[in-house]
Amino acid sequence: MVEIGKDLQAARIEKGYTLDDLQQITKIQKRYLIAIEDERFEALPGDFYVKAFIKQYAETVDIDATEFLSAFESRKTSSDVANASEKVARTRSEVTRENIEKSNKVNHILGYLPTIIVVAVVLVILGSIYYVAWSNHQKDAQTQQIESSSKISVSSQKTTSTKSKDSSSSKESTSKDSSSSSSKASAKQNSKQKIKLSSNTGSKFVYTMTNSKNSTGSGTVKLAIDGGNAWSAVSANGTQQWQGTLSSGQEHEVNLPSGTTVITINLGNSGATTLTIDGKKFNFKKDNSELTVRTLTINVEN
Numbered sequence: 001m002v003e004i005g006k007d008l009q010a011a012r013i014e015k016g017y018t019l020d021d022l023q024q025i026t027k028i029q030k031r032y033l034i035a036i037e038d039e040r041f042e043a044l045p046g047d048f049y050v051k052a053f054i055k056q057y058a059e060t061v062d063i064d065a066t067e068f069l070s071a072f073e074s075r076k077t078s079s080d081v082a083n084a085s086e087k088v089a090r091t092r093s094e095v096t097r098e099n100i101e102k103s104n105k106v107n108h109i110l111g112y113l114p115t116i117i118v119v120a121v122v123l124v125i126l127g128s129i130y131y132v133a134w135s136n137h138q139k140d141a142q143t144q145q146i147e148s149s150s151k152i153s154v155s156s157q158k159t160t161s162t163k164s165k166d167s168s169s170s171k172e173s174t175s176k177d178s179s180s181s182s183s184k185a186s187a188k189q190n191s192k193q194k195i196k197l198s199s200n201t202g203s204k205f206v207y208t209m210t211n212s213k214n215s216t217g218s219g220t221v222k223l224a225i226d227g228g229n230a231w232s233a234v235s236a237n238g239t240q241q242w243q244g245t246l247s248s249g250q251e252h253e254v255n256l257p258s259g260t261t262v263i264t265i266n267l268g269n270s271g272a273t274t275l276t277i278d279g280k281k282f283n284f285k286k287d288n289s290e291l292t293v294r295t296l297t298i299n300v301e302n
Contacts, residue, residue, distance in 0.1 A: 002071040005039040011061040027266045045229045045245045193280050203294045210301050222253040222276040231268035236260040263298040270294050
């Protein structure tokens with residue numbers, strides 16, 4: 001029988017790797033590696049990450065991950081069956097209790113029914129009185145408006161010619177401002193950020209980024225998750241700035257230090273992750289959209 005944690009640990013020791021070495025190679029946090037070796041899979045973000053991390057661990061120590069993944073699935077199935085039995089027993093007692101509570105609520109509401117009917121009748125009467133008063137007020141307001149509008153019409157004819165002159169002058173000024181805005185927009189367009197793929201080996205991608213904010217100041221990396229949990233890490237010039245797990249619908253923005261020349265982004269669930277660098281969306285999925293775990297290295301150039 002395959003013992004996932006002990007067999008992986010034995011293979012690691014045989015390769016001469018420490019947990020720190022394995023963390024550096026796989027980019028998987030040390031606490032997750034320890035949890036896998038102790039078979040405390042509930043400490044990981046979810047089943048998807050358990051299988052992904054087991055596969056990456058096994059491949060790093062040069063052993064076939066198939067048996068380990070099958071053993072995990074069997075273990076999960078047994079656990080699910082036990083949980084299902086427990087839920088069925090609990091559900092029966094909850095249904096019985098809920099039926100009793102519903103019956104008590106219905107009886108309680110029926111006791112207040114006469115009071116509710118009396119209150120409703122009073123509200124209808126008050127509403128009718130208010131509506132009649134409001135209708136009379138509206139009629140008086142309309143009469144006053146007709147009388148005042150006949151007086152205003154004479155005055156408005158005198159001011160029409162003056163407004164037409166002001167309108168002509170305003171159009172000329174708007175035309176000049178529009179021309180100035182167009183030239184500024186054209187200048188900005190010429191300095192747009194560009195990210196180009198330089199090389200690719202397996203799940204590792206190297207890009208070159210030009211016209212970035214980081215050439216003159218600090219930039220940002222924004223991660224948005226949609227469709228599941230996702231572990232991610234962001235480093236600048238080899239120093240980790242942030243790492244963590246985000247749930248579907250969550251976002252996180254990482255501010256990069258000034259003068260950053262190399263940005264490294266590790267993604268545990270790239271299919272559910274969207275990246276925005278310095279305010280512009282980075283479409284990294286076009287470079288092999290089937291990958292789940294990947295490492296992106298971005299060299300920043302002036």
